[in-house]
Each structure stands twice: as structure tokens, then as C-alpha cells.
Amino acid sequence: MNRRIIAPVIGIVVFLGLWELIVRATDVRPFILRAPSRIVSYLLDNAGDYARAAWVTGIHALGGLLIALVVALVVGSLMAASSFLEHATQPVLILLQVTPFVAYIASVVLWLGSGTPPVLFITGLVCMPAFAFATVDGMRGADPAARELLASVDASRWEVLWRLRLPSSLPSLFTAARYNVGLALIAAYLVEGGNFANEGLGNIGRRAAALNEGDALWAAVFAMALLGTLFLLLISVIQRMALHWHVSQRPPRPNWG
Amino acid sequence: MVADSSIVEFLHSRAMSRIVVRDLTKVYGDLPVIDPLSLTIEPGSFVSIIGPSGCGKTTLMRIVAGLEPASSGMVQLDDATPAEARSRKRVAMVPQQPGLLPWRTVHANARLLLDVNTAANPPDATDPMALLEEVGLGDFLDAYPHELSGGMQQRVALVRALALHAPLLVMDEPFAALDEITRAEMRVILARLVEGRGATVLFITHSISEAVALSDRVLVSSTRPSRMMADIAVDLPRPRSADVEDDPRFVALCADVRHALQAGRA
Ligand SMILES: Nc1ncnc2c1ncn2[C@@H]1O[C@H](COP(=O)(O)OP(=O)(O)O)[C@@H](O)[C@H]1O
Numbered sequence: 396m397n398r399r400i401i402a403p404v405i406g407i408v409v410f411l412g413l414w415e416l417i418v419r420a421t422d423v424r425p426f427i428l429r430a431p432s433r434i435v436s437y438l439l440d441n442a443g444d445y446a447r448a449a450w451v452t453g454i455h456a457l458g459g460l461l462i463a464l465v466v467a468l469v470v471g472s473l474m475a476a477s478s479f480l481e482h483a484t485q486p487v488l489i490l491l492q493v494t495p496f497v498a499y500i501a502s503v504v505l506w507l508g509s510g511t512p513p514v515l516f517i518t519g520l521v522c523m524p525a526f527a528f529a530t531v532d533g534m535r536g537a538d539p540a541a542r543e544l545l546a547s548v549d550a551s552r553w554e555v556l557w558r559l560r561l562p563s564s565l566p567s568l569f570t571a572a573r574y575n576v577g578l579a580l581i582a583a584y585l586v587e588g589g590n591f592a593n594e595g596l597g598n599i600g601r602r603a604a605a606l607n608e609g610d611a612l613w614a615a616v617f618a619m620a621l622l623g624t625l626f627l628l629l630i631s632v633i634q635r636m637a638l639h640w641h642v643s644q645r646p647p648r649p650n651w652g
Numbered sequence: 653m654v655a656d657s658s659i660v661e662f663l664h665s666r667a668m669s670r671i672v673v674r675d676l677t678k679v680y681g682d683l684p685v686i687d688p689l690s691l692t693i694e695p696g697s698f699v700s701i702i703g704p705s706g707c708g709k710t711t712l713m714r715i716v717a718g719l720e721p722a723s724s725g726m727v728q729l730d731d732a733t734p735a736e737a738r739s740r741k742r743v744a745m746v747p748q749q750p751g752l753l754p755w756r757t758v759h760a761n762a763r764l765l766l767d768v769n770t771a772a773n774p775p776d777a778t779d780p781m782a783l784l785e786e787v788g789l790g791d792f793l794d795a796y797p798h799e800l801s802g803g804m805q806q807r808v809a810l811v812r813a814l815a816l817h818a819p820l821l822v823m824d825e826p827f828a829a830l831d832e833i834t835r836a837e838m839r840v841i842l843a844r845l846v847e848g849r850g851a852t853v854l855f856i857t858h859s860i861s862e863a864v865a866l867s868d869r870v871l872v873s874s875t876r877p878s879r880m881m882a883d884i885a886v887d888l889p890r891p892r893s894a895d896v897e898d899d900p901r902f903v904a905l906c907a908d909v910r911h912a913l914q915a916g917r918a
């Protein structure tokens with residue numbers, strides 16, 4: 396079978412195996428570290444609840460990522476078009492990236508109400524800067540020969556954007572997407588937890604933490620990890636289709652020295 | 653008198669361009685790149701400009717193509733300024749780097765210039781498929797640039813320019829990055845493609861034999877700032893094949909160009 400699937404599976408099995416071994420070999424107490432087998436069996440016993448919650452969190456994260464992407468394409472195009480706008484926007488984007496968004500979850504929930512809107516808002520907000528920077532980089536990196544060529548037949552700004560600059564930014568956008576997956580899931584999880592809507596893995600996690608239910612909390616963590624893996628897989632598949640022309644998608648050639 | 657404007661347009665787009673340059677100069681900051689330059693290039697002729705690296709050849713080409721303003725003087729392509737000619741898609745360019753879009757197939761790359769600013773396309777614009785077959789890329793229509801050799805990529809770039817049916821073709825050292833054998837092949841392909849097409853060709857190179865083998869006229873530039881040291885007419889018979897290089901007149905003309913280049917360095 397495909398090495399790209401076997402290798403990660405082996406990696407995870409070895410990691411969980413070591414973890415299990417340490418828990419069994421030592422006398423560590425479960426509230427410090429519990430065995431993965433115990434977490435997995437709790438997860439399986441409550442599979443229905445977790446699947447429903449994971450679906451909600453997955454949709455939240457995906458929605459936030461898409462909103463971030465769309466906003467970032469507009470912001471990034473403007474930044475790439477004008478260095479004044481770029482310099483004016485940069486500090487704000489950095490600010491968004493470094494601010495611990497946990498600090499303003501409560502305010503946003505009060506402002507937008509409970510449920511999906513604050514989750515999408517914050518997830519979109521924190522994922523937007525990486526996409527915007529990637530857009531700017533990709534557009535700036537567009538082949539100068541191709542730019543000159545399009546200029547030589549008086550292609551419009553819009554045509555240059557659509558035919559050259561946007562496709563040129565696809566590789567960096569995919570890199571940003573991989574980075575943003577983790578951010579989007581964590582943002583969705585935390586805002587769900589700070590919400591009154593009682594849905595999503597974040598909500599399960601928050602209640603479990605409040606009630607000191609370690610198994611339930613760790614099961615939520617495992618479900619998040621599974622979601623993250625699924626997202627990365629999805630991105631890889633889309634990337635393989637959309638970037639088939641890019642160096643990153645070619646099989647490594649043997650080096651004949 | 654009433655004329656059908658589409659017919660006028662059509663005749664226009666088929667016509668060959670006369671290039672008139674008068675007292676053209678170009679300065680970048682304090683750096684003079686082109687000294688006052690005047691020249692006329694007859695419609696339908698193939699003119700090479702040869703000169704040492706950095707002498708201002710690309711700058712001249714970009715001014716003619718309307719991509720860069722002149723500092724003073726004027727350039728006229730028939731009755732149009734370079735900027736007007738550019739917006740009417742009457743200048744087809746082959747840059748030094750092929751500039752192929754990696755996400756487009758060979759066929760789609762060859763069509764690129766027809767896919768933008770479509771309002772200015774010539775009424776008789778046709779699919780570049782036949783041209784691609786003519787340059788031996790018929791089996792690679794659906795291939796992507798990374799699957800092509802350097803010579804094949806440059807052939808796509810050539811077809812992409814010719815597909816515009818523009819009356820003026822400007823080429824900036826299009827074969828400079830290719831190996832000697834591929835260059836010789838490309839020379840023959842280019843000669844075959846432009847002969848009988850009627851377009852005016854402005855060809856920039858730093859290869860003496862390439863200039864003489866392809867041109868009706870070779871202009872030799874000095875080092876920067878560019879001055880024309882010599883204007884050498886090449887009256888070798890057409891159509892030209894690879895054998896033209898065995899002609900004793902070819903050898904003599906190459907020597908003339910070389911001497912002019914040496915004079916331009918002094
Ligand atoms: N945009 C620019 N700004 C400043 N200097 C330039 C610019 N473009 C070209 N030059 C300078 O003009 C000179 C001629 O350049 P170029 O026309 O590219 O030469 P060539 O094509 O003959 O090698 C060079 O010294 C180059 O550094």
C-alpha cells in the first residue's frame with residue numbers, strides 16, 4: 396500500500412504504544428497521565444455523542460477557514476497592489492496573530508450572541524493573517540517574465556490577477572492552510588467552550604474539565620486530533636489535484652549525483 | 653468616403669509595421685542607457701540588434717513595445733505610439749525567459765495572449781494548434797511546461813507570440829539560455845516561421861552568427877550608453893537554412909559584425 400498512509404499510521408501506533416507502556420510500567424496516577432487504551436475505549440463507548448460534536452466542530456473550523464480565505468484573498472490582493480496598504484495592514488495582521496484570542500471570546504459572545512456566529516467570527520479572524528501573508532507572497536512572486544508578457548498585450552489588472560497572480564499564490568496558500576488547520580480547530584474548540592450553545596467538542600471539553608471528568612476530556616482531545624488528521628488529509632487531496640503542476644507535487648527523483 | 657471599419661481594422665492588423673525612432677534617449681536616474689538614437693526599420697524586415705551585455709538592448713526593446721517610456725525623442729510604429737500599439741495588441745513579444753505559466757498546458761500557454769484583452773484580438777485570430785504542430789509540439793499539446801525541455805519551452809513561447817498575428821514581433825535574446833545544438837535548431841525554426849509571414853521582426857541577440865543567419869540587417873550597438881556602431885545589410889538569399897553558415901559571404905558578414913563590436917568597446 397501507499398507509503399504516505401503507512402508511515403503516519405506507524406508513527407501514531409508507535410507513539411500511543413510508548414505512551415501505553417509508560418502508563419502500565421510506572422505507577423503514574425490517572426489524573427496525571429491516563430492510558431490511551433482507556434481514553435479510546437471511553438471514546439468508543441460514547442461514539443455517537445462525540446461524532447455529533449466533532450461534526451459541529453469540524454463545520455465550525457471549516458467555515459472559519461473558508462471565511463478567512465475569502466477575506467484574505469481580498470486583503471492580500473490589495474496589499475500586493477499597494478505597498479502603502481501593505482505597510483498599513485501588516486501591523487494589524489500581526490496583532491491579530493499574536494493576541495491570545497481567549498481574552499476576547501467572552502466579549503465576542505456577548506456581542507454576537509451564542510451559537511455559531513462568534514465561533515465563525517473568531518476562527519475566521521485568527522486564520523485570516525496567515526492566508527493574507529501567503530496571498531501577498533505568492534502574488535509578489537509571480538514570474539516577472541509572465542507579468543511583462545501580459546503587460547505587452549495590455550492585459551487588465553483584473554486579468555493579471557485572475558490569470559497570473561492568484562494561481563501563483565496557490566502554493567503558499569496551501570502551506571498557510573496546513574498551518575491554519577490547527578489554529579482553526581483550536582479556535583473553534585475554545586469558542587465553543589466559552590459559548591452557551593452546548594454543542595461541539597469544545598463544549599464537551601469545557602464541561603468535562605469543570606466536572607473533573609478526565610476520560611471525557613481526553614476523549615474530546617483525541618476526537619480533536621482525529622479531526623485535525625482528517626483536515627490535513629483533505630488538504631493533501633485538494634492540493635494534489637490543484638497543484639499537480641507544482642514542483643512540490645512531483646515524486647522525488649533518485650539523485651544520480 | 654465611408655469605409656467599413658472592420659475591414660480597415662483587418663487590413664491594419666495584417667499590415668507590417670514600419671518602426672521609426674527619432675532622437676530617442678533613455679536615462680535611469682543619472683545613468684544614460686541610450687544615447688540619441690534615430691533609425692527606421694522597413695516594414696517586413698528582420699532586423700537584429702547585437703551588442704554587449706548591459707548596453708541597453710532590452711531597454712530599447714521595452715520602449716518599442718510600449719512597456720517603458722522614453723526619456724526624450726519618439727518612437728512610432730506606423731501611425732501609432734508604442735503605447736497605442738500595445739493596447740491594440742500589435743506587438744508580440746518573446747522574452748528571454750519563456751515565461752510559461754506552469755499550471756497551463758502547452759496548448760493553453762500558446763493561447764495565453766489571445767485569452768487576455770480579447771477585445772483587441774485580430775478578427776482572424778485562430779487557435780495556435782496548427783502552429784504548435786508546425787514546430788513539432790503536436791504530441792505535447794496537453795503536456796505541462798515542466799515536462800518540456802528548454803528548447804521546447806522556447807518553441808511554445810514563439811508560437812504564443814506568433815499566434816497574435818501581430819505586425820511587429822520583438823524578441824529579446826530568446827535563445828540565450830539554450831545549448832548550442834538547440835539554438836541552431838531554433839534558428840532554423842524561427843527563419844521558417846517568420847519568412848513569408850510579413851511581420852516586421854526586431855531581434856535582440858548577443859550571438860553574431862545568430863544575427864547574421866536570421867537578419868536582413870544587423871545593427872551593432874556600442875557598450876552603454878548605446879550608440880549604433882554599424883548598420884550591416886545582410887543580402888544572403890532566402891529562404892535561409894542551416895547551410896547558410898557555409899556561405900563565404902556569411903563568414904565575411906560575421907567578421908564585419910565582430911569588427912564593429914570591437915570598435916564599440918574601444
Ligand atoms: N529599471 C531600471 N532601473 C535602473 N537601471 C536599469 C533599469 N533597467 C535597466 N537598467 C540599466 O540599464 C542598463 C541597460 O540594461 P539592459 O537594457 O537590460 O541591457 P541589455 O539588455 O543590453 O543587457 C544596465 O546597466 C541596467 O543596469
Ligand SMILES: [Mg+2]
Pocket residue numbers: 706709710711824
Ligand atoms: Mg537584455
